[in-house]
Amino acid sequence: MPLDSYNRDINYLRISLTDACNLRCVYCMPEHMTFRPRDELVSDAELRRLITIFAKTGFRKIRFTGGEPTLRPSLVDLVRHATQTAGIESVGLTTNGVLLAGLAAPLRAAGLRSVNLSLDTLDADKFRRITRWGNLPEVLAGLDAAAAAGLRIKLNAVVSRGTNDRYDVVALARFTIAQAWQVRFIEQMPFGNNAGFQKKSMVDEAELLSVLTEAFGPLELVDGGKLDGEARLFRIPGAAGCIGFISPVTKPFCADCNRLRLTADGILRLCLLRDNEADLRPLLRGGASDDELAGFIHEAVFQKPWGHGLAQDVMSVSRGMSEIGG
Numbered sequence: 001m002p003l004d005s006y007n008r009d010i011n012y013l014r015i016s017l018t019d020a021c022n023l024r025c026v027y028c029m030p031e032h033m034t035f036r037p038r039d040e041l042v043s044d045a046e047l048r049r050l051i052t053i054f055a056k057t058g059f060r061k062i063r064f065t066g067g068e069p070t071l072r073p074s075l076v077d078l079v080r081h082a083t084q085t086a087g088i089e090s091v092g093l094t095t096n097g098v099l100l101a102g103l104a105a106p107l108r109a110a111g112l113r114s115v116n117l118s119l120d121t122l123d124a125d126k127f128r129r130i131t132r133w134g135n136l137p138e139v140l141a142g143l144d145a146a147a148a149a150g151l152r153i154k155l156n157a158v159v160s161r162g163t164n165d166r167y168d169v170v171a172l173a174r175f176t177i178a179q180a181w182q183v184r185f186i187e188q189m190p191f192g193n194n195a196g197f198q199k200k201s202m203v204d205e206a207e208l209l210s211v212l213t214e215a216f217g218p219l220e221l222v223d224g225g226k227l228d229g230e231a232r233l234f235r236i237p238g239a240a241g242c243i244g245f246i247s248p249v250t251k252p253f254c255a256d257c258n259r260l261r262l263t264a265d266g267i268l269r270l271c272l273l274r275d276n277e278a279d280l281r282p283l284l285r286g287g288a289s290d291d292e293l294a295g296f297i298h299e300a301v302f303q304k305p306w307g308h309g310l311a312q313d314v315m316s317v318s319r320g321m322s323e324i325g326g
């Protein structure tokens with residue numbers, strides 16, 4: 001079991017399969033982006049090897065993310081490998097849903113049980129403005145396909161002031177009345193030089209809770225407020241699903257952090273919001289044994305910083321969200 005220097009059990013690896021994306025969400029990346037060439041990315045064979053080594057090191061949970069992970073042609077095979085790896089108990093996928101309609105059934109057949117789909121609004125024009133390039137019907141088709149394939153569904157919405165902070169939040173939360181889904185609202189995080197804009201447009205949990213209470217009446221706290229992953233859950237009385245708040249800015253959950261991130265180019269990112277990193281590539285490509293790689297992973301876990309420094313205006317400057325994987 002990999003414990004860090006603060007005695008946290010670090011057992012969750014989020015793997016970015018590519019830094020590229022088929023959308024350009026305004027809070028995530030600029031419209032004109034240069035992505036890494038394919039040969040700089042960790043190869044499929046390297047990823048399969050790393051997943052096995054992480055599992056032997058004590059990691060129990062894997063999530064594939066990006067950029068947009070559905071752009072990686074080998075996604076279904078990698079999911080199959082992860083779900084069949086001894087020791088891995090949970091495999092997840094975070095996607096914008098654009099390509100999910102054609103992938104939900106094969107992913108389910110490969111052993112995927114749940115999907116996190118990012119959806120900030122049900123208004124097609126607004127969806128286009130937020131994502132710059134997105135067509136809402138494609139994403140809704142992906143959502144339908146995921147439900148039809150029997151995948152558990154969590155919707156993730158990043159909330160921005162003046163964009164989707166009232167009507168849209170209520171419309172998304174309404175899904176939970178009939179569907180046993182989680183609809184989770186994420187506080188926008190600052191990255192690098194977008195920080196000024198994002199800070200101003202961040203809408204916090206307390207404000208959203210009052211918007212939702214106005215619409216649905218008082219919400220019930222689920223599990224006494226114990227976090228489910230990173231989300232604090234509430235329920236509209238009698239609803240099938242839950243509403244979650246992921247509030248890294250106003251209610252940091254660093255004390256419960258159990259994760260490392262592997263970027264698409266093979267860097268272990270030790271905290272989402274700090275630039276501390278450990279480069280796996282020299283060992284991975286330099287003929288290191290599995291034991292040497294496992295030792296490096298243990299050392300990286302031990303170097304994991306306590307938590308982010310947003311309160312002190314410390315933020316990630318070396319990489320944006322799409323390059324880390326969320």
Ligand code: SAM
Nearest residue numbers: 028066067068094095096118156188189321326
């Ligand atoms: N492309 C996939 C997607 O959008 O689901 C996976 C990668 S994306 C970087 C992962 C998550 O990060 C998404 O839910 C997205 O909304 C969220 N995200 C991106 N930029 C963010 C920011 N500045 N603050 C908070 N969440 C952000």
Ligand code: SF4
Nearest residue numbers: 021024025028067096
């Ligand atoms: Fe792409 Fe996801 Fe970033 Fe949107 S949030 S630009 S879908 S990586």
